[in-house]
Amino acid sequence: MSQIVKRVYAWSPNIAYSVGLITSDGSLSKDGRHVDLTSIDIDQLQNFSKAMNREFYIGSKFSGSKTPAYRIQFSDVAYYQFLLSIGLTPAKSMTISSLKIPDRYYPDFLRGLFDGDGSCYAYMDKRWRSSYMYYVTFTSASLDFIRFIQSTNSRLIGTSAGAVRKGTRAYILAYAKKDAYKLFLSMYHKPDVICLQRKYDKLTSFTIRNRDAIIQ
Secondary structure, X not given: OOOOOOOOOOOOHHHHXXXXXXXXXXXXXXXXXXXXXXXXXXXXXHHHHHHHOXXXXXXXXXXXXXXXXXXXEEEOHHHHHHHHHHOOOOOOOOOXXXXXXXXXXXXXXXXXXXXXXXXXXXXXXXXXXXXXXXXXXXXXXXXXXXXXXXXXXXHHHOOOOOEEEEOOOOEEEEEEHHHHHHXXXXXXXXXXXXXXXXXXXXXXXXXXXXXXXXXX
Protein backbone atom coordinates (compact mmCIF):
# COMPACT_ATOMS: atom_id res chain seq x y z
CA MET A 1 0.00 0.00 0.00
CA SER A 2 1.52 3.32 -1.06
CA GLN A 3 2.10 5.97 1.56
CA ILE A 4 0.53 9.39 1.06
CA VAL A 5 3.08 12.16 1.46
CA LYS A 6 1.73 15.16 3.34
CA ARG A 7 3.89 18.18 2.60
CA VAL A 8 4.15 21.31 4.68
CA TYR A 9 5.57 24.49 3.18
CA ALA A 10 7.46 27.19 5.03
CA TRP A 11 9.58 30.07 3.76
CA SER A 12 13.12 29.34 2.62
CA PRO A 13 15.33 30.79 -0.14
CA ASN A 14 14.34 28.00 -2.54
CA ILE A 15 10.61 28.26 -1.78
CA ALA A 16 10.81 32.03 -2.28
CA TYR A 17 12.48 31.45 -5.65
CA SER A 18 9.74 28.99 -6.64
CA VAL A 19 7.10 31.58 -5.71
CA GLY A 20 8.81 34.09 -7.99
CA LEU A 21 8.61 31.66 -10.89
CA ILE A 22 4.95 30.87 -10.22
CA THR A 23 4.16 34.59 -9.93
CA SER A 24 5.65 35.22 -13.35
CA ASP A 25 4.91 32.13 -15.48
CA GLY A 26 2.64 30.00 -13.33
CA SER A 27 -1.07 29.68 -12.72
CA LEU A 28 -3.44 28.22 -10.17
CA SER A 29 -6.42 26.19 -11.37
CA LYS A 30 -9.86 26.81 -9.93
CA ASP A 31 -10.09 23.34 -8.39
CA GLY A 32 -8.09 24.31 -5.32
CA ARG A 33 -5.20 21.90 -5.86
CA HIS A 34 -3.49 22.08 -9.27
CA VAL A 35 -0.55 24.36 -10.07
CA ASP A 36 0.83 24.94 -13.56
CA LEU A 37 4.17 26.35 -14.70
CA THR A 38 4.79 26.86 -18.43
CA SER A 39 7.89 28.25 -20.10
CA ILE A 40 9.76 28.10 -23.40
CA ASP A 41 12.91 27.62 -21.30
CA ILE A 42 13.17 24.05 -19.99
CA ASP A 43 15.96 25.14 -17.64
CA GLN A 44 13.42 27.23 -15.77
CA LEU A 45 11.24 24.18 -15.09
CA GLN A 46 14.26 22.19 -14.00
CA ASN A 47 15.15 25.02 -11.61
CA PHE A 48 11.62 24.92 -10.23
CA SER A 49 11.97 21.19 -9.58
CA LYS A 50 15.29 21.81 -7.83
CA ALA A 51 13.82 24.59 -5.71
CA MET A 52 10.90 22.37 -4.70
CA ASN A 53 13.23 19.39 -4.12
CA ARG A 54 10.92 17.22 -6.21
CA GLU A 55 10.98 15.37 -9.50
CA PHE A 56 8.24 16.67 -11.81
CA TYR A 57 7.23 15.34 -15.19
CA ILE A 58 8.00 18.02 -17.77
CA GLY A 59 5.67 17.87 -20.75
CA SER A 60 5.86 19.85 -23.96
CA LYS A 61 3.41 21.63 -26.22
CA PHE A 62 3.55 23.93 -29.23
CA SER A 63 2.20 27.43 -29.60
CA GLY A 64 0.72 28.86 -32.80
CA SER A 65 4.22 29.86 -33.91
CA LYS A 66 5.38 26.26 -33.43
CA THR A 67 7.76 27.37 -30.73
CA PRO A 68 8.07 24.54 -28.20
CA ALA A 69 6.92 25.31 -24.67
CA TYR A 70 7.45 23.15 -21.63
CA ARG A 71 5.03 22.53 -18.81
CA ILE A 72 4.84 21.22 -15.28
CA GLN A 73 1.38 20.58 -13.87
CA PHE A 74 0.92 18.99 -10.48
CA SER A 75 -1.57 18.54 -7.67
CA ASP A 76 -0.51 19.81 -4.25
CA VAL A 77 -3.14 21.24 -1.92
CA ALA A 78 -0.57 22.40 0.65
CA TYR A 79 1.48 24.35 -1.88
CA TYR A 80 -1.68 25.72 -3.49
CA GLN A 81 -2.90 26.96 -0.09
CA PHE A 82 0.54 28.43 0.64
CA LEU A 83 0.37 30.44 -2.60
CA LEU A 84 -3.14 31.64 -1.76
CA SER A 85 -2.00 32.74 1.69
CA ILE A 86 0.59 35.14 0.24
CA GLY A 87 -1.82 36.78 -2.21
CA LEU A 88 -1.78 34.73 -5.42
CA THR A 89 -5.12 33.78 -6.99
CA PRO A 90 -6.33 31.60 -9.89
CA ALA A 91 -6.86 34.70 -12.06
CA LYS A 92 -3.72 36.56 -11.07
CA SER A 93 -2.29 38.13 -14.20
CA MET A 94 -4.44 41.27 -14.17
CA THR A 95 -5.46 41.33 -10.50
CA ILE A 96 -2.22 40.63 -8.64
CA SER A 97 -1.11 43.46 -6.39
CA SER A 98 1.07 43.13 -3.29
CA LEU A 99 2.34 39.78 -2.02
CA LYS A 100 3.24 38.75 1.52
CA ILE A 101 6.93 37.99 1.04
CA PRO A 102 9.13 38.08 4.16
CA ASP A 103 11.87 40.70 3.77
CA ARG A 104 14.52 38.05 4.43
CA TYR A 105 13.49 36.04 1.37
CA TYR A 106 12.55 38.87 -0.96
CA PRO A 107 15.83 38.76 -2.99
CA ASP A 108 15.22 35.08 -3.78
CA PHE A 109 11.63 35.80 -4.78
CA LEU A 110 12.82 38.68 -6.96
CA ARG A 111 15.36 36.42 -8.67
CA GLY A 112 12.59 33.96 -9.53
CA LEU A 113 10.49 36.82 -10.85
CA PHE A 114 13.45 38.06 -12.91
CA ASP A 115 14.05 34.59 -14.36
CA GLY A 116 10.40 34.43 -15.37
CA ASP A 117 9.30 37.92 -16.42
CA GLY A 118 12.51 39.92 -16.21
CA SER A 119 15.17 40.84 -18.72
CA CYS A 120 18.44 42.71 -19.07
CA TYR A 121 20.03 44.44 -22.03
CA ALA A 122 22.86 46.83 -22.84
CA TYR A 123 23.95 49.22 -25.57
CA MET A 124 26.33 52.07 -26.31
CA ASP A 125 24.60 55.44 -26.05
CA LYS A 126 25.75 57.37 -29.13
CA ARG A 127 24.87 60.67 -27.50
CA TRP A 128 27.79 60.35 -25.10
CA ARG A 129 31.35 59.25 -25.70
CA SER A 130 32.12 55.84 -24.17
CA SER A 131 28.70 55.72 -22.52
CA TYR A 132 27.79 52.10 -21.89
CA MET A 133 24.19 51.66 -20.73
CA TYR A 134 22.57 48.59 -19.28
CA TYR A 135 19.17 47.90 -17.75
CA VAL A 136 17.28 45.38 -15.64
CA THR A 137 13.53 45.20 -16.23
CA PHE A 138 10.48 43.51 -14.73
CA THR A 139 7.21 43.05 -16.62
CA SER A 140 3.64 42.51 -15.43
CA ALA A 141 0.12 43.01 -16.75
CA SER A 142 -0.80 44.52 -13.37
CA LEU A 143 0.29 48.08 -12.64
CA ASP A 144 -0.45 47.53 -8.94
CA PHE A 145 2.05 44.68 -8.86
CA ILE A 146 4.66 46.77 -10.67
CA ARG A 147 4.18 49.47 -8.03
CA PHE A 148 4.61 46.84 -5.30
CA ILE A 149 7.91 45.66 -6.79
CA GLN A 150 9.02 49.25 -7.29
CA SER A 151 8.37 50.26 -3.67
CA THR A 152 9.79 47.06 -2.18
CA ASN A 153 12.97 47.35 -4.23
CA SER A 154 13.42 50.88 -2.93
CA ARG A 155 12.73 49.88 0.67
CA LEU A 156 14.86 46.74 0.85
CA ILE A 157 17.51 47.16 -1.84
CA GLY A 158 17.89 50.93 -1.94
CA THR A 159 17.04 51.47 -5.60
CA SER A 160 15.50 54.61 -7.02
CA ALA A 161 11.97 54.50 -8.36
CA GLY A 162 13.27 53.45 -11.76
CA ALA A 163 11.01 54.11 -14.73
CA VAL A 164 7.60 52.58 -15.47
CA ARG A 165 6.25 52.49 -19.00
CA LYS A 166 3.22 50.91 -20.65
CA GLY A 167 4.05 48.27 -23.21
CA THR A 168 1.73 46.66 -25.73
CA ARG A 169 0.26 44.17 -23.28
CA ALA A 170 1.96 44.90 -19.97
CA TYR A 171 3.78 47.40 -17.79
CA ILE A 172 7.57 47.46 -17.64
CA LEU A 173 9.64 48.60 -14.68
CA ALA A 174 13.18 49.46 -15.77
CA TYR A 175 16.35 50.18 -13.78
CA ALA A 176 19.62 51.53 -15.15
CA LYS A 177 23.27 51.26 -14.11
CA LYS A 178 23.65 51.79 -10.35
CA ASP A 179 20.15 50.51 -9.60
CA ALA A 180 20.68 47.51 -11.86
CA TYR A 181 23.93 46.77 -10.04
CA LYS A 182 22.17 46.92 -6.65
CA LEU A 183 19.56 44.48 -7.94
CA PHE A 184 22.29 42.19 -9.25
CA LEU A 185 24.04 42.09 -5.87
CA SER A 186 20.76 41.46 -4.05
CA MET A 187 19.36 38.73 -6.32
CA TYR A 188 22.66 36.83 -6.56
CA HIS A 189 23.64 37.26 -2.93
CA LYS A 190 25.31 33.83 -2.80
CA PRO A 191 27.36 32.05 -5.48
CA ASP A 192 25.25 28.88 -5.40
CA VAL A 193 21.71 30.29 -5.67
CA ILE A 194 19.32 28.64 -8.10
CA CYS A 195 18.95 30.78 -11.20
CA LEU A 196 18.82 30.79 -14.98
CA GLN A 197 22.50 30.63 -15.88
CA ARG A 198 22.13 32.53 -19.14
CA LYS A 199 20.54 35.54 -17.41
CA TYR A 200 23.14 35.50 -14.66
CA ASP A 201 25.99 35.32 -17.18
CA LYS A 202 24.51 38.12 -19.28
CA LEU A 203 23.97 40.43 -16.33
CA THR A 204 27.40 39.60 -14.94
CA SER A 205 29.04 40.62 -18.21
CA PHE A 206 27.21 43.96 -18.09
CA THR A 207 28.25 44.70 -14.52
CA ILE A 208 31.89 43.76 -15.11
CA ARG A 209 32.11 46.02 -18.14
CA ASN A 210 30.58 48.97 -16.32
CA ARG A 211 31.82 48.37 -12.77
CA ASP A 212 34.18 51.37 -12.61
CA ALA A 213 31.39 53.75 -13.54
CA ILE A 214 29.00 52.14 -11.05
CA ILE A 215 31.13 52.36 -7.95
CA GLN A 216 32.12 55.99 -8.43
